[in-house]
Amino acid sequence: xxxxxxxxxxxxxxxxxxxxxxxxxxxxxxxxxxxxxxxxxxxxxxxxxxxxxxxxxxxxxxxxxxxxxxxxxxxxxxxxxxxxxxxxxxxxxxxxxxxxxxxxxxxxxxxxxxxxxxxxxxxxxxxxxxxxxxxxxx
Numbered sequence: 343x344x345x346x347x348x349x350x351x352x353x354x355x356x357x358x359x360x361x362x363x364x365x366x367x368x369x370x371x372x373x374x375x376x377x378x379x380x381x382x383x384x385x386x387x388x389x390x391x392x393x394x395x396x397x398x399x400x401x402x403x404x405x406x407x408x409x410x411x412x413x414x415x416x417x418x419x420x421x422x423x424x425x426x427x428x429x430x431x432x433x434x435x436x437x438x439x440x441x442x443x444x445x446x447x448x449x450x451x452x453x454x455x456x457x458x459x460x461x462x463x464x465x466x467x468x469x470x471x472x473x474x475x476x477x478x479x480x
Contacts, residue, residue, distance in 0.1 A: 365389070365413075367399065368406035368429070375399075379409055382454035383462035404448065407435060412457040418450045424457070 365379045367389050377391040387399045387407075406429030414424040415437055423446075425439030434445045453463045 364411045365407065365409035365427075367404060368408075369399070369403050370405045371403075379407065379413060379454065379456065381456070381459070381462045382451055383466070387454075401449070401451070405429070405433065406448070412439075413437075414455050414457065414461070415446070415451055416453045416461060416463065417446050418452050420452075421446075422461075 365377060367375045367377070367379070367387060369375070375389060375391060375397070377389050377397075380388040380390050380396060382388070382401065385401045387397075387401060387404055389397045389399060391397060407427050408429065409427045411426070412424055413427050414422060415427070415435065416422050423437040423439070423444045425437045428436050428438070429448060430436060430445075433448045435448050435451065437444050437446075453461055455461055
């Protein structure tokens with residue numbers, strides 16, 4: 343009976359660990375990191391892991407991104423696409439949504455954010471403008 347309880351406990355932990363890995367980040371050295379993509383901003387991937395918290399990885403070290411969850415991507419040209427993400431063998435990111443699949447070069451990604459979050463470029467611009475606003479006092 344003790345063996346059965348331990349087996350059920352370990353199986354449930356493994357199931358939670360697998361469900362928490364919504365994305366896979368492939369690096370240029372061949373390693374792969376399982377976790378959750380927080381955002382991409384200023385050439386840095388913010389990738390949340392269960393073992394090390396949020397990692398900050400420079401974009402030139404990233405070879406690919408896979409995510410079944412919906413992710414929004416802004417290209418260098420300003421276009422925004424949302425959907426599941428995969429990377430093909432030539433380094434192009436494919437965003438698949440209900441209206442089709444769009445492809446863009448991995449190096450052409452300006453920012454990325456999770457569904458429900460805000461574009462990090464917009465957030466940064468709003469923060470810089472907020473410091474420039476005059477504060478009136480009467």
